[in-house]
Amino acid sequence: MRLSRYFLPVLKETPSEAQIVSHRYMLRAGMIKQAAAGIYSWLPLGFRVLKNIERIVHEEQQRAGHIPMLMPTLQSADLWRESGRYDDYGEEMLRITDRHGRDMLYGPTNEELITDIFRSHVGSYKDLPLTLYHIQWKFRDEIRPRFGVMRGREFYMKDGYNFDVDQASAIHAYNRHMVSYLRTYERMGLQAIPMRADSGPIGGEDTHEFLVLADTGESEVFYDSAITDLKMGDRAVDYDNWDDCAAIVREWTAPYARTDETHDAAVFAEVPQERQRRSRGIEVGQIFYFGTKYSEAMGARVVNDKGERVPVHMGSHGIGVSRLVGAIIEASHDDKGIIWPEGVTPFHCGIVNLRQGDEAADAACEALYASLKALGLEPLYDDRDERAGGKFATMDLIGLPWRITVGPRGLKNGVVELTSRRSGVSEEMTPEMAVERIAEVYAHHHRAAHAQPMPQRAFHTWI
RNA sequence: CGGGGCGUAGCGCAGCCUGGUAGCGCGGCGGUUUUGGGAACCGUAGGUCGUAGGUUCGAAUCCUAUCGCCCCGACCA
Incomplete structure (x- = not known):
């Protein structure tokens, strides 16, 4: 999903009625x-x-x-x-x-x-x-x-x-x-x-x-x-x-x-x-x-x-x-x-483009987005024309467990940044490696891994 | 249901006591400069002040009723 085309009405301030x-x-x-x-x-x-x-x-x-x-x-x-x-x-x-x-x-x-x-x-x-x-x-x-x-x-x-x-x-x-x-x-x-x-x-x-x-x-x-x-x-x-x-x-x-x-x-x-x-x-x-x-x-x-x-x-x-x-x-x-556990997260990872409109950054983000989608994962690509701080704040708030940060500075060295929302730890790596890492993380959470019903069945009505 | 509080712009709030025709911050929209952790400036739109009655020359402001919402308690996935 591209954030620019999504409906995500985030609030900067906390509505007064919410206590917990x-x-x-x-x-x-x-x-x-x-x-x-x-x-x-x-x-x-x-x-x-x-x-x-x-x-x-x-x-x-x-x-x-x-x-x-x-x-x-x-x-x-x-x-x-x-x-x-x-x-x-x-x-x-x-x-x-x-x-x-x-x-x-x-x-x-x-x-x-x-x-x-x-x-x-x-x-x-x-x-x-x-x-x-x-x-x-x-x-x-x-x-x-x-x-x-x-x-x-x-x-x-x-x-x-x-x-x-x-x-x-x-x-x-x-x-x-x-x-x-x-x-x-x-x-x-x-x-x-x-x-x-x-x-x-x-x-x-x-x-x-x-x-x-x-x-x-x-x-x-x-x-x-x-x-x-x-x-x-x-x-x-x-x-x-x-x-x-x-x-x-x-x-x-x-x-x-x-x-x-x-x-x-x-x-x-x-x-x-x-x-x-x-x-x-x-x-x-x-x-x-x-x-x-x-x-x-x-x-x-x-x-x-x-x-x-x-x-x-x-x-x-x-x-x-x-x-x-x-x-x-x-x-x-x-x-x-929020910090979503991988099993329930609304999107598997976020992609933050630090310089929207920069040719290299845009292209790298598009490529990451396509690769993740091709693996059956659903990334949320923040392609808004926002500054880095705002994009980070939004990602942190909505709590996607993984974030790939893409900017001209890293791309000069051929790397993007993969960040764990839970630990806060960031690692630099090639975009391909980042995709691979995300895929590994979610291998256990994929639907296919859980779709098998019990092999032996005693329930006569079970298909 | 008992106790406490709040309804004013999308969100957060001020103004109410002491009536004189509505304001601030954020957000939105347009523009310029920016751009690695919520930028700056300029311009601009947006509110029958929850609703209904009453008092008054005049009500967001005072009075009455009513609706809604929140918090504490008893109750509960």
């Missing part, structure tokens, strides 16, 4: 524009990040054998009356009446809809296990929306639902989700720690929240520092293997890690003193096993191998996609702006 760093930078970098309290338009740059996060979520869900679909934002109140939540959910649910006087609602979540779909079409244990998910806008009428997209009223969320014939296989689904979530967050350059949580209005017996450590987090968290040393890395995971998944879950749940809701000072005291950590965290996901809570209320039953009709065991799982945009910024920024 992610909100400030999202506004200043031209990522969002507030439409109403807790409701935002996603401008082109923000939209690219949102879509990158969404893409990673999709890839990791499908890798784990989960099936994408899409349910509507508006729902009929009838199903919610059936589950009993029409009254339980309270003021946070946005209720709407259509022209015929029918009670509708803007969905805060989708357990009712998915259960209705399930009971209409699935009747036998032979159709299980089944995990369906979608990524869709939700609305929760927060009393006080704040912190930009971190606590909006309208938000983009992946929610998935697993259906299993009995508790044991439902627990495996739970474990499988924890593993896939760990991978998902790691690919975004985040460390999200699973912490034992309260179930809240969703209900359930077993649940973990995933928290990103950040000073501005809304939850107080207590953990054993051993957990932050854990990495999924490149390890091969067989999502069909109950023991493998359970082992990884044990690895991540053995060290103490809880939010203030479930914190137990006595248990925490058993963690060696030097490993006790107390911090703040941003919740970016949660997984639940809730047994037969909805299936019993709504009559979602299957016939098991003994010919008995039994309520299906369910779980649900959510990832706050729009919130993650803010959470990543909270976890990765400095005083100049």
Whole structure:
């Protein structure tokens, strides 16, 4: 993309309403524009990040054998009356009446809809296990929306639902989700720690929240520092293997890690003193096993191998996609702006032409731009007629992890400058070498590297 | 919903107390000189002062109502 033809309304000054760093930078970098309290338009740059996060979520869900679909934002109140939540959910649910006087609602979540779909079409244990998910806008009428997209009223969320014939296989689904979530967050350059949580209005017996450590987090968290040393890395995971998944879950749940809701000072005291950590965290996901809570209320039953009709065991799982945009910024920024992890960056690298209009500089930039595009990478070429300082400031603010700086001075010696946004380190090298280096950096983040679904599959519905 | 605050040009703000017909910085547009970390100068456009009523010869300013937004709290992906 050429910046001169893009829409990137950056702000030099911080809008007064923004209190926390992610909100400030999202506004200043031209990522969002507030439409109403807790409701935002996603401008082109923000939209690219949102879509990158969404893409990673999709890839990791499908890798784990989960099936994408899409349910509507508006729902009929009838199903919610059936589950009993029409009254339980309270003021946070946005209720709407259509022209015929029918009670509708803007969905805060989708357990009712998915259960209705399930009971209409699935009747036998032979159709299980089944995990369906979608990524869709939700609305929760927060009393006080704040912190930009971190606590909006309208938000983009992946929610998935697993259906299993009995508790044991439902627990495996739970474990499988924890593993896939760990991978998902790691690919975004985040460390999200699973912490034992309260179930809240969703209900359930077993649940973990995933928290990103950040000073501005809304939850107080207590953990054993051993957990932050854990990495999924490149390890091969067989999502069909109950023991493998359970082992990884044990690895991540053995060290103490809880939010203030479930914190137990006595248990925490058993963690060696030097490993006790107390911090703040941003919740970016949660997984639940809730047994037969909805299936019993709504009559979602299957016939098991003994010919008995039994309520299906369910779980649900959510990832706050729009919130993650803010959470990543909270976890990765400095005083100049955002520092995007390679996995989610809106553009793979920036090209800064220090002397727009200079024949050699223009030509070198065009060549770099073409080479990067040819490799399937998307550079952002700052070809505006701006001074160097302004271009650098913009690049630093919008946080592209890599920058190639091109100027007449370097070109005289046949070199350009490659700069890491994170470390600030600059190296001079030929343009060809810079392209090669960028390509290497992104080799692991390419879509192709993640598009392979699990090789062995137990899910009958998987393509 | 309780407490606090704010709505004046695209953004950040002053003016309000003590009414007299709107200003500053940044940004925009045109031009000249510049050009390796947010340049300088000249020119120029842009506002029914959130909205509605009231008081007054006269309201951004005083009064009333209303809408919106932000912050703290309870609540929450």
